[in-house]
Amino acid sequence: MNGEGCDVGVEFMALTNNVISMMTMSTRCSTNVDETAQIRKIARGITQLSGLLSLGEAFILLKKLVDESDIPNLPYLHAVVKETLRLHPSLPLVFRKCREDCSIKGFPIAKNSRIAVNLYAINRDPNDWEDAAEFKPERFLINIAINAIGHADQEDMKVQNYCYVPFGGGRRGCSGANLAISLLHITLAASIQCFHWKIKGAEKVDMEEGAGFSVPMAHPLVCYPILRVNPSDLLMIN
Numbered sequence: 001m002n003g004e005g006c007d008v009g010v011e012f013m014a015l016t017n018n019v020i021s022m023m024t025m026s027t028r029c030s031t032n033v034d035e036t037a038q039i040r041k042i043a044r045g046i047t048q049l050s051g052l053l054s055l056g057e058a059f060i061l062l063k064k065l066v067d068e069s070d071i072p073n074l075p076y077l078h079a080v081v082k083e084t085l086r087l088h089p090s091l092p093l094v095f096r097k098c099r100e101d102c103s104i105k106g107f108p109i110a111k112n113s114r115i116a117v118n119l120y121a122i123n124r125d126p127n128d129w130e131d132a133a134e135f136k137p138e139r140f141l142i143n144i145a146i147n148a149i150g151h152a153d154q155e156d157m158k159v160q161n162y163c164y165v166p167f168g169g170g171r172r173g174c175s176g177a178n179l180a181i182s183l184l185h186i187t188l189a190a191s192i193q194c195f196h197w198k199i200k201g202a203e204k205v206d207m208e209e210g211a212g213f214s215v216p217m218a219h220p221l222v223c224y225p226i227l228r229v230n231p232s233d234l235l236m237i238n
């Protein structure tokens with residue numbers, strides 16, 4: 001599952017990207033808490049072992065339409081969303097005005113200067129990220145595992161150290177980050193659970209980046225949903 005050359009990874013990355021641009025989609029409100037813990041453990045195991053290829057199948061093991069209560073048990077989904085936002089932040093540049101004279105890495109910045117902070121470059125800095133330009137959701141799984149045994153979450157440290165900044169940072173950081181993340185997870189999870197995605201006219205998604213302030217895809221993603229599981233059948237099981 002390493003690298004942007006991986007078909008499935010790239011497909012999902014593009015799909016996640018697409019979901020990011022559909023942030024207005026509403027999410028279903030969860031009313032049921034189905035404690036199928038064993039099934040969730042199996043799903044999680046499969047998801048971790050086989051990566052994205054099995055994600056849809058793992059979801060089917062849940063035997064119900066995935067909802068918010070399942071999201072904490074889907075580490076690979078978290079990892080894919082995180083990695084996609086790392087490589088393709090929706091807002092690659094943010095701007096600040098300096099309130100006083102300062103210096104950044106030895107460069108003097110005069111009071112009232114306007115500076116652009118390159119989030120895109122920070123998220124791909126090879127000093128902070130191994131194989132920085134590659135799509136490797138697994139890098140976040142390692143940290144989830146570390147977290148599970150009670151050590152500090154390295155990715156949280158990266159957020160604190162401003163190495164991972166898809167939502168900007170500081171006082172003017174994105175105030176919708178939590179909402180965005182939860183919408184992304186649930187929308188992506190349900191899209192994967194219920195549909196196979198066929199890419200129009202290609203086997204692989206072309207992730208080449210085009211020109212523009214938001215660094216859009218050079219070749220916009222067009223894909224067709226093919227029913228894997230009927231969502232209303234899953235809802236009836238609930």
Ligand code: HEM
Nearest residue numbers: 020090091094166167168169171172173174175176179180
């Ligand atoms: C994946 C989805 C999203 C991404 C990647 C994203 C990213 C960002 C970034 C990079 C900034 C600039 C932060 C900075 O200057 O340091 C920002 C600002 C902001 N975002 Fe988001 N955002 C997302 C979704 C949302 C949503 C869903 C909402 C609201 C419901 C939202 C509300 C805001 C607001 C109000 C600001 C301005 C904050 C300020 O200037 O104080 N964002 N966002």
